[in-house]
Amino acid sequence: MTRTLTLQAHQRFALLRALAILLAGSVLLLSLAVPVTASDESPACSSWLNHSIKALHSNEQINLCEATAGKAVLIVNTASHCGFTPQFEGLEELAKEFGGQGLVVIGFPSNDFNQEAADEAETAKVCRYNYGVTFLMTTPVHVKGDEVHPVFAHLGEAEGAPKWNFHKYLVDRQGNVVEHYSNFTSPTSWRLKRAIRKVL
Structure with a gap:
């Protein structure tokens, strides 16, 4: 009789142990199935940068949101025949020096200053052959006036519209125009x- 009770106790213990193992496995599976939290998702871009624009002399589109999300940005209105055009070299230097640290340089050609x-x-x-530019360049846009591009409309409200070519706007990783x-x-x-x- 004692032997039978001991056997039953062992069987109960084995059953409880098996249940505990199954329960632990279920908890692990549930933890793996938890949806990704916001902190694990790709950073969202600022609403004023949520635009697509044609790349310079190309049929490709630049998704500004994807290009800038979670990164610092230097936005510049450029011109090909200006006394400041050689600044392309310096902008390319910045793109190479800080690109790996999270800086995106974007040039917006404009004829608003003729x-x-x-x-x-x-x-x-001019920008690619003469100055070796590899950073993002868009199709020409208006940077001031009634037909101003939305990006420069925001920049103008934040810090004032460009007064000449090669005006530079620095944007932090959160999309704030800081300088x-x-x-x-x-x-x-x-x-x-x-x-x-x-x-950065």
């Missing part, structure tokens, strides 16, 4: 580089 090339092919040749620099500020100036380091 110094842009007559067609996109020439604009592309702007006139055409007289070199892209490689210590002032601009220091500001870039602060937002």
